Amino acid sequence: MDLPTIAQHCSGYLAAAVISVPIAQRLGLGSVLGYLLAGAAIGPFALNIVGERSSDIMHVAEFGVILTLFIVGLELHPATLWRLRSAIVGLGGLQVVLTTVALALVGVLAGFSLNTSIAAGLILSLSSTAIGLQSLKEKGLLGTPGGKASFSVLLFQDLAVIPILAVLPLLAMSTGTLVLDKSQINHAHAAVTAISAVPGESAARFTVMEHLFHISKLVLVFGALLGGRFLVRPWFRLIAAARLQELFTASALLLVFGTTLLMDLVGLSPALGAFVAGVVLADSEYRHQLEAEIAPFKGLLLGLFFIAVGASIDFALLRANLVVVIGLILTLIVVKFLVLWGLGRAFRLGLEGSLLFAFALSQGCEFGFVLLSFSAQHAVFPMETIKLLTLSIALSMAATPLLLALHEKVIVPRLRTSAPVPEREPDKIDEHCPVIIAGFGRFGNIAARFLRANGVSATILDLDSEQIELLRSVGLKGYYGDASRLDLLRAAGIENAKLLLLMIDNEAKALEIVDNVRHHFPHVKILARATSRDHAYDLINRNIDNVYHEYFGSALDLASDTLRELGVCPDSTASALAVFRAREAESLRELAKIRGTAEYFPAAQKFIAATEAAIRDGCLADAAEAATTGERSAALEQMDEVGAKAAEPGPERAGA
Numbered sequence: 001m002d003l004p005t006i007a008q009h010c011s012g013y014l015a016a017a018v019i020s021v022p023i024a025q026r027l028g029l030g031s032v033l034g035y036l037l038a039g040a041a042i043g044p045f046a047l048n049i050v051g052e053r054s055s056d057i058m059h060v061a062e063f064g065v066i067l068t069l070f071i072v073g074l075e076l077h078p079a080t081l082w083r084l085r086s087a088i089v090g091l092g093g094l095q096v097v098l099t100t101v102a103l104a105l106v107g108v109l110a111g112f113s114l115n116t117s118i119a120a121g122l123i124l125s126l127s128s129t130a131i132g133l134q135s136l137k138e139k140g141l142l143g144t145p146g147g148k149a150s151f152s153v154l155l156f157q158d159l160a161v162i163p164i165l166a167v168l169p170l171l172a173m174s175t176g177t178l179v180l181d182k183s184q185i186n187h188a189h190a191a192v193t194a195i196s197a198v199p200g201e202s203a204a205r206f207t208v209m210e211h212l213f214h215i216s217k218l219v220l221v222f223g224a225l226l227g228g229r230f231l232v233r234p235w236f237r238l239i240a241a242a243r244l245q246e247l248f249t250a251s252a253l254l255l256v257f258g259t260t261l262l263m264d265l266v267g268l269s270p271a272l273g274a275f276v277a278g279v280v281l282a283d284s285e286y287r288h289q290l291e292a293e294i295a296p297f298k299g300l301l302l303g304l305f306f307i308a309v310g311a312s313i314d315f316a317l318l319r320a321n322l323v324v325v326i327g328l329i330l331t332l333i334v335v336k337f338l339v340l341w342g343l344g345r346a347f348r349l350g351l352e353g354s355l356l357f358a359f360a361l362s363q364g365c366e367f368g369f370v371l372l373s374f375s376a377q378h379a380v381f382p383m384e385t386i387k388l389l390t391l392s393i394a395l396s397m398a399a400t401p402l403l404l405a406l407h408e409k410v411i412v413p414r415l416r417t418s419a420p421v422p423e424r425e426p427d428k429i430d431e432h433c434p435v436i437i438a439g440f441g442r443f444g445n446i447a448a449r450f451l452r453a454n455g456v457s458a459t460i461l462d463l464d465s466e467q468i469e470l471l472r473s474v475g476l477k478g479y480y481g482d483a484s485r486l487d488l489l490r491a492a493g494i495e496n497a498k499l500l501l502l503m504i505d506n507e508a509k510a511l512e513i514v515d516n517v518r519h520h521f522p523h524v525k526i527l528a529r530a531t532s533r534d535h536a537y538d539l540i541n542r543n544i545d546n547v548y549h550e551y552f553g554s555a556l557d558l559a560s561d562t563l564r565e566l567g568v569c570p571d572s573t574a575s576a577l578a579v580f581r582a583r584e585a586e587s588l589r590e591l592a593k594i595r596g597t598a599e600y601f602p603a604a605q606k607f608i609a610a611t612e613a614a615i616r617d618g619c620l621a622d623a624a625e626a627a628t629t630g631e632r633s634a635a636l637e638q639m640d641e642v643g644a645k646a647a648e649p650g651p652e653r654a655g656a
Contacts, residue, residue, distance in 0.1 A: 013307055016042045021303075024401075032135055033401035035303050039310020040398075063260075064301030065130045065366065066274045067294055069158075070256050072133060072151070073278020074287050082596055084152050091149060091347055092156020095361075099125035099339045106331055115171040119380045120389065122164050123372060124332055126157045126365035130305055131400050136360055139408065143508070145349045146356030153361060155275065161367050168371065169378045236286045252293045288515045309366070313394050317387060328392040333399065336362040352415050359407040363400040364393030426481035427468075432493030433457040437501045438483035438513060440467050443529050443550050444503030452476070458501070459492045484512045486520060494521050502528040505550075507535045514542050537592040547588070556580070576615045583611040 016038035024034030100121035107117025132150055136142045142151065232255065239251050256274055263273030281287060318325055337358045344354025372386050372393075381389070435458040437448050444460075451458055460478035462468055471478040481488045483504070494500065500517055504510050510528065517524055527546040530536035539547045556577060563573045587607035594600050 012042050013038075013304060017303055017307065031138060031303070032131055032306055033398065035306030036310040036398045036401075039307035040313050040315075041310075042307075043311030043313065063257075064298055064303070064305045066260055066270050067256060067298035068130065068133055068302060070259075070274040070278040071291050071294060071298060073275040074282055074291050084148070087149060087152035087347070088156050091343060092153045092160075094343055095153050095340065096122075096125050096157065096160050098343070099336055102335050102339055103332070106335060116381060116385075119168055119171040119375065122167065123368050123375070123389070124364060124393070125336075126160070126164075126367055126371075127154060127336070127361035128363050128365050128397050128400065129154045129158065130302060130366055131363065131397050132360050134302060135401060135404050139404065141356060141360075144356065145353035146344070146360065149344065149347065149349055149353065149357045150360045153357075157365070157367075158275075161371070164371060165374060168375055168380055172379050232281060233284055233286070236284075236290075240286070248289070249293045252290050253297065255290075256294065288512060289519065305366070309394055309397055312369075312390070313398070314387070314391055317391055318395075321388060324388060325392055325395065328388065329396050329399065332364060332392065332396055333362045333403070352412065355407060355411060355415075359403045360400070362403065363396040366397070368393040426485075426488055426491075427479040429459065429479050429481075429488075429491045429493075431457075431459055431477070432496060433459045434496075434498045435459070435501060436461065436483075436489070436492050436494055436497050436499070437503060438462075439503030439505070439529070440464075440471055440478055441503065441505060443505070444501070445471075447501060447503065448476070459497075461488065461492060463504075484509055484516060486516060489517070489521070494524060497524055500524050500526045502526055504529075505531050507531055507538070510535070511538055511542070514539065514544065518542065533588075534595070536588055537595045540589055540592040552584075572618075575618050579614050579618055580611060583607065583614060587611070 017035060020038035020041070021031050021034035024037065025031060100118065103121035103124050104114070104117040107120055108114060112120075132154055133142070136147045136150060141147045236248070236251065239248050255277065259273045259277040260270040263270050281290065284290075340358035340361055341354050344357040345351075349357055369390060372381075372390055375381050376383065376386050435451065435456060437444055437458045437460045440448060440460050440462040441464070444462075448458060448460055460471065460476070461481050461483045462471075462478055463480070463482050465480050468478045468480045479492070483489060483502075494517070500513075502510055502513060504513075514526060514528065517526060525546075526544050528539050528544050528548070530539055530547050530549045533549070536547050536549055560573050560577055563576075564570065587604070591600060591604060591607070594603060
């Protein structure tokens, strides 16, 4: 294309976006539907402003999907991903299998052959990563049970594309039934190795050496990704020292595109590779800066992708086959919705979470266009069927924002008893104190009141407007606002503050605040609340020395009172408490270094055994000391008596 043609296309895309997206946002339909409508309006089948090159634009814009998954990976620690393994494999695997079976059954009942029905079921079982993740993130639902389940299934579907590519040639319509003859096996093998085959190599060579070659490339790529965990930090530290913003941006894009090329080398999903690259950098101190640099490109390319999807809608084909296309779309959405909703209930996502899960993933997938094109090469479907399926997938993707709007505006209000509190602008902060407290919930209010009682002034920030009003009703001063915003922290005087007390219960938000403060205000010391042991590990690995588990102190108070009620002397209890606190602090810091590795659980068992032994040794030492004053027998009798009482069955156990 010459320069005037490029300018025409760019102007058409940008003009359509800036007109359609604000209107869609104003109507509460979200930006995704705005982009899709813009693409449909300027595409070759409507106003034809961008001509016939929308498919070329889609190939470029697919990098928006890749960048989206890289940013999602940045927000997931490897340990968090490991905790999601059952959802990824179990929920994701069941979704693909059950949806394929259900759609294939519908196809057979409609009169199609078994092979055609299975092939269509496999392709249509996948859901749009771009639309699903973007819509959920835009509405702030990605962290909900339904959002997490949706993410897990989408990740599994990215993995499932490769075996689907291998299976499709086996379902070629020429055979009539599923017969695995030699030529079809060669076609299937070629499908998987086409990207990574050595030039001139025959796709029919199905040798052990060839497999070892591909496996070795796969190992090298993943080894490079994991090695990047240790190499990228010094690299970005060097780039940051140059103080050239455009150089950091170029480095961030090079990281993502380089990972994409590596994954393409072994024939795996580039989007999956970008996600893995994000995960290995999730605990990097440059995580949030990487996200900030890539986000504008991600947003622009993802918008172009949605426009290209909208431009692919063939309105002439739709008019000629209106009833058939509507039937295909309704069948796809209804069948997938029922399967997803049933799985959500089976995996205990709750009613609201299951409905969100079903609404978010009931559409077709951008990979469906690729799979249908691949199917055309292997004669899996007639060309007319491929055109109808392509149109149905595009329209089902366009329907997703409408379905999510239906869920948000109609269904959710009926499920909830109270309306959400409307958002408000941050308060104007008119004081600067040496201490800033982020969060005034059940944990922060105790610390804030104790500091105030000791004459220490603190600037209190909280994102819960009800907490702020409660604070003011009891005569304390607080400000509404998000402590992760740098402008709000500056307004609170963090540049001159000494301490930040991080008390919020949102773990992801707390880590974001830590990263921001460490990067922009390194002189401020952070004392942080940990809502879980994993959260404590994340804080410790960010070099936060003062970490306080929210339930630790009260749990030890209860346990020490239990010993007192059983008759243990106060001195022995105090000694045991001191040992337990010291050993627990040591184990927390040591285990944080090996979290997520095979060494973790054996090391944890050793720490537990060592703590019990240290406390037992302390009790024996107390007994020996008591013996020097003539109280040895009494001390030992007391220990035996306490042990016997603890071993006695309670009323319920005795009755059993």
